[in-house]
Amino acid sequence: xxxxxxxxxxxxxxxxxxxxxxxxxxxxxxxxxxxxxxxxxxxxxxxxxxxxxxxxxxxxxxxxxxxxxxxxxxxxxxxxxxxxxxxxxxxxxxxxxxxxxxxxxxxxxxxxxxxxxxxxxxxxxxxxxxxxxxxxxxxxxxxxxxxxxxxxxxxxxxxxxxxxxxxxxxxxxxxxxxxxxxxxxxxxxxxxxxxxxxxxxxxxxxxxxxxxxxxxxxxxxxxxxxxxxxxxxxxxxxxxxxxxxxxxxxxxxx
Numbered sequence: 001x002x003x004x005x006x007x008x009x010x011x012x013x014x015x016x017x018x019x020x021x022x023x024x025x026x027x028x029x030x031x032x033x034x035x036x037x038x039x040x041x042x043x044x045x046x047x048x049x050x051x052x053x054x055x056x057x058x059x060x061x062x063x064x065x066x067x068x069x070x071x072x073x074x075x076x077x078x079x080x081x082x083x084x085x086x087x088x089x090x091x092x093x094x095x096x097x098x099x100x101x102x103x104x105x106x107x108x109x110x111x112x113x114x115x116x117x118x119x120x121x122x123x124x125x126x127x128x129x130x131x132x133x134x135x136x137x138x139x140x141x142x143x144x145x146x147x148x149x150x151x152x153x154x155x156x157x158x159x160x161x162x163x164x165x166x167x168x169x170x171x172x173x174x175x176x177x178x179x180x181x182x183x184x185x186x187x188x189x190x191x192x193x194x195x196x197x198x199x200x201x202x203x204x205x206x207x208x209x210x211x212x213x214x215x216x217x218x219x220x221x222x223x224x225x226x227x228x229x230x231x232x233x234x235x236x237x238x239x240x241x242x243x244x245x246x247x248x249x250x251x252x253x254x
Contacts, residue, residue, distance in 0.1 A: 012179060015070035016166035019158045022066050026059035050133050053143055060150040067157055074161060075183065076228045085220055085229035089236030092216045096209030096237070097244055100125045100253065118204040125205070128251035148242050151254060156234035163194050164221045164230045184225040191218050205252075213237065 008014055034051035047054035099121030112118045131143035168190045169181040195214035202210045221230050238254075245253045 009069060012073050013166070015073035016161050019063055019066045019070065020162035023059060023063045023154070023158045026055060026062065030055040046134070052129055053133070056129070056150055057146045060146055060154050063154050063158060067154075074227070075165070076231065077226070078228060079224070079226055081224035081226050082229045082232050084224050085226070085231075085233035086236050088216050088220045089233040090240060092213040092233065093237035093240045095212040096206065096241070097253070099123070099208065100250060112205070115204065119207055121205050121208050123205055123252070125250045125252035128245075129254060130251045144246075147254070148239070151238040151242055152235045155238060156231050160227060160230040160234055163198055164217065165227050167194050167197070168221065182225065183227055184221040186222045191215070194218065
């Protein structure tokens with residue numbers, strides 16, 4: 001078993017795909033097992049009353065362990081172009097938050113019903129992950145810190161390592177050694193497939209924002225040729241999103 005783990009650890013493709021796969025498996029488990037666990041009763045234990053408070057920390061710890069296992073493969077080198085990722089993170093998340101901000105600004109009411117209404121993103125976005133369900137301060141802060149760590153560190157690493165670090169390359173040389181493709185090499189196929197897949201990984205309410213954000217991240221990858229710049233962009237965007245969600249009670253945003 002140990003020998004097999006050593007072999008897997010040397011595989012660059014597994015290093016870029018497995019963390020994303022582990023993360024998504026937990027999302028599927030949450031959707032099916034979490035729904036089955038849900039018991040909205042006064043005497044329900046916390047993990048059955050709020051299954052997300054149980055699954056998200058497990059997902060964070062498991063994915064972090066996999067990232068550490070494969071860490072040697074990730075090209076996270078510092079350069080001055082990383083600052084481009086910081087600026088792009090603020091711009092990208094501003095576009096993502098615009099629809100729900102406009103919803104409040106124009107004092108709109110109700111929720112979008114049809115599929116096409118949902119595509120607009122004009123919704124209150126109040127229902128979602130809320131650490132405030134815990135009255136105990138320690139439980140509240142543990143929930144909030146783990147959730148922010150998941151968004152800012154785990155999600156940023158997992159998604160950029162997979163979407164930009166692996167898939168952008170794989171699409172350009174599927175029948176050969178795609179690791180010879182330089183990071184950030186531009187091509188229309190990688191733009192449309194990666195950006196489209198990134199959109200589909202989110203709810204329809206977020207598709208417009210995901211398209212703008214995904215397009216901008218593709219541009220950052222091409223311009224900087226830096227995986228770290230893309231990871232930093234994602235981390236800055238998610239940190240801003242976390243602040244926005246908690247400040248304006250927009251828990252459905254994260």
